[in-house]
Amino acid sequence: xxKKMDKYKTADGMVLLxxxxxxxxxxxxxxxxxxxxxxxAITELLTQAGIKYGFKNAREKxxxxxxxxxxxxxxxxxxADDSSFEPEVEILVEPLDCLLSQRLYSINDxxxxxxxxxxxxxxxxxxxxxxxxxxxxxxxxxxxxxADKNFLDTYLGENVEFDTRxxxxxxxxxxxxxxxxxxxxxIIDNIFLQQDxxxxxxEIKSSLTLEGSVFSSDLVVNGNLVVSGKIExxxxxGVVVAGNLVLDSSENSLLICKGNLEFRDQLQNCEVYCNGxxxxxxxxxxxxxxxxxxxSIISGKIGNEEKENTIVEVSIAPFIKGMMxxxxxxxxxxxxxxxxxxxxxxxxxxxxxLEIRFSKVIPDFLSxxxxxxxxxxxxxxxxxxxxxxxxxxxxxxxxxxxxEFALLQD
Numbered sequence: 252x253x254k255k256m257d258k259y260k261t262a263d264g265m266v267l268l269x270x271x272x273x274x275x276x277x278x279x280x281x282x283x284x285x286x287x288x289x290x291x292a293i294t295e296l297l298t299q300a301g302i303k304y305g306f307k308n309a310r311e312k313x314x315x316x317x318x319x320x321x322x323x324x325x326x327x328x329x330x331a332d333d334s335s336f337e338p339e340v341e342i343l344v345e346p347l348d349c350l351l352s353q354r355l356y357s358i359n360d361x362x363x364x365x366x367x368x369x370x371x372x373x374x375x376x377x378x379x380x381x382x383x384x385x386x387x388x389x390x391x392x393x394x395x396x397x398a399d400k401n402f403l404d405t406y407l408g409e410n411v412e413f414d415t416r417x418x419x420x421x422x423x424x425x426x427x428x429x430x431x432x433x434x435x436x437x438i439i440d441n442i443f444l445q446q447d448x449x450x451x452x453x454e455i456k457s458s459l460t461l462e463g464s465v466f467s468s469d470l471v472v473n474g475n476l477v478v479s480g481k482i483e484x485x486x487x488x489g490v491v492v493a494g495n496l497v498l499d500s501s502e503n504s505l506l507i508c509k510g511n512l513e514f515r516d517q518l519q520n521c522e523v524y525c526n527g528x529x530x531x532x533x534x535x536x537x538x539x540x541x542x543x544x545x546x547s548i549i550s551g552k553i554g555n556e557e558k559e560n561t562i563v564e565v566s567i568a569p570f571i572k573g574m575m576x577x578x579x580x581x582x583x584x585x586x587x588x589x590x591x592x593x594x595x596x597x598x599x600x601x602x603x604x605l606e607i608r609f610s611k612v613i614p615d616f617l618s619x620x621x622x623x624x625x626x627x628x629x630x631x632x633x634x635x636x637x638x639x640x641x642x643x644x645x646x647x648x649x650x651x652x653x654x655e656f657a658l659l660q661d
Contacts, residue, residue: 259300261292269325270300274387277302277329281322297328304390305329331393332385338396339377340406340420342430350429354443358453361442366456367422373411373436374420408437426457440474447480452487458494465490475510482506488577495527507573518542518550524573533629537561543569545616548626554633554647564639565624567616571609578602626656 255272265288267280277300281288308330312318320326348365367373376396385393396402397415407413408431410424422428426440441458448465458474465482468490475494482490482501489505490496496508500516511527520539523529529542531550538555541562542548554561566572582598626638631654636647638656645656 257300259296261289261296263292266293266296267325268296268300268328270302270388274389274391274393275331276327277305277388278325279328280325281320284322302329302388304386305331305388308332329388331387338402338406340434341375341377342433342436343372343374344428344430344436346430348428350427350439353429353439354445357446358444358448358451358455361427361453361455364427367426367428367438369422369425371422372419373422373428373438374406376406376413376418376420406434406436408435410438410440411436481516488581489522489573491574491577496525505573505577507570507577509570512544522573522576524569524576526568526570537563543572545569546623550628552630552633553626553628554636556633558633558635561633561636562639563626563636565626565641566639567641568609568612571605571612575602575605575609578605621658624658627654629653 257270257272259268259270260266265282267282268277270277277297279293306329309327312327312330318326344365344367347363350364351360387393395415397413403413406420408429410422410426411420412423413419414421420436422438424438424440426438427442429437429439431437439457441460442455443460443462445462447463448461448468448470450467452469454471454473456473458476459472460477462479464480465478465485467484469485469488470476471488471491473493476490476492476496476498478496478498481499482504484502485504485506487505489507491507493509495510496506496512498512498514500514500518501521502517502519504521506512506521506523506525508523508525508527510525512523512525512529513531514529514535515532517536517538518531518540519536521542522540523542523544525543526545528546529544529548529550531537533551535551536555537548537550537553539559539561541564543564543566545566545568547565548563553563578598578601582596582602585596585598624640626640628651631651632638632647633650634648638645638647640656640658643658
């Protein structure tokens with residue numbers, strides 16, 4: 252099919268112009284010798300057609316082909332840049348530093364994978380003989396890769412973007428790199444593991460969805476953590492989560508959570524330090540241990556008929572307190588003497604910094620909305636339960652029905 256062509260001519264009919272509508276080329280025909288044609292009329296004709304670019308390209312092409320302008324014959328007056336290029340993408344991340352698939356099946360695979368920070372260069376975009384800045388005779392971009400669906404779908408996956416100024420593909424989020432089919436680059440910020448984590452210590456720098464359980468392990472997750480199973484006997488450094496924690500149940504474990512904590516079944520004999528809300532499902536249970544929240548606690552049942560000692564508390568900055576307790580435990584293992592601290596010890600420095608952070612959050616915490624600070628049991632409290640909201644305490648000595656414990660408002 253012939254390309255659509257627009258035609259123009261001067262008032263005296265001495266100069267004719269035909270322009271391909273796609274902006275790839277413009278041709279001119281002069282019906283008289285050059286000295287008989289008005290230069291102003293030619294300029295006006297080019298302006299009328301909207302031609303602003305490509306004159307140099309046309310001259311170079313004419314020289315290359317040895318073309319000679321002749322009266323009464325069309326010659327190329329403007330020519331678009333070369334647009335025949337296909338972008339080449341050079342991956343900058345080493346294959347061994349990348350994930351093998353969207354889902355990993357062993358936590359050990361993460362040991363070799365390099366963590367990528369937002370803004371990091373992932374790939375260079377090369378354009379062969381052409382350029383992503385190629386322009387047509389109307390001075391418009393011929394191909395804008397940032398809006399080219401085929402290019403974007405082929406090379407850009409999750410959490411990456413194309414930097415048009417530098418012709419780079421860069422990470423738009425923190426996470427782990429994944430390259431599919433040698434082309435499509437993604438940054439995975441939520442790792443999926445289908446396994447149990449047993450007797451290990453590990454840090455995952457992104458979010459983690461674990462289709463399994465955690466046993467006798469120290470686990471640090473720098474995003475959200477979802478555990479489809481349980482967390483059991485994690486009492487060393489425990490499980491530390493920088494975001495939200497969702498789990499089925501936990502027993503005999505230390506859980507330190509900066510966001511909210513949700514559990515479906517039971518928290519039994521656990522130490523929990525959670526800055527956000529602690530929320531159990533309708534028939535959930537809290538039995539034994541010490542559960543601290545920075546906002547509110549709600550569970551199906553709190554305590555048990557055996558009168559097991561259970562402390563449930565709304566307190567100031569539990570996450571920081573939990574990290575301080577964890578560090579103190581580590582220091583005690585090193586025969587640390589608080590009266591003569593080794594200030595050069597990294598753990599001592601970190602503990603000191605946490606103490607400063609704790610003192611700074613107290614004013615903001617005390618000025619926050621007190622109406623949110625509640626401890627609620629849908630099925631009731633049992634004897635042996637101690638409830639605390641700051642300096643307000645209540646020792647349960649008689650089994651209750653559904654009860655809410657809160658500060659009285661003036």
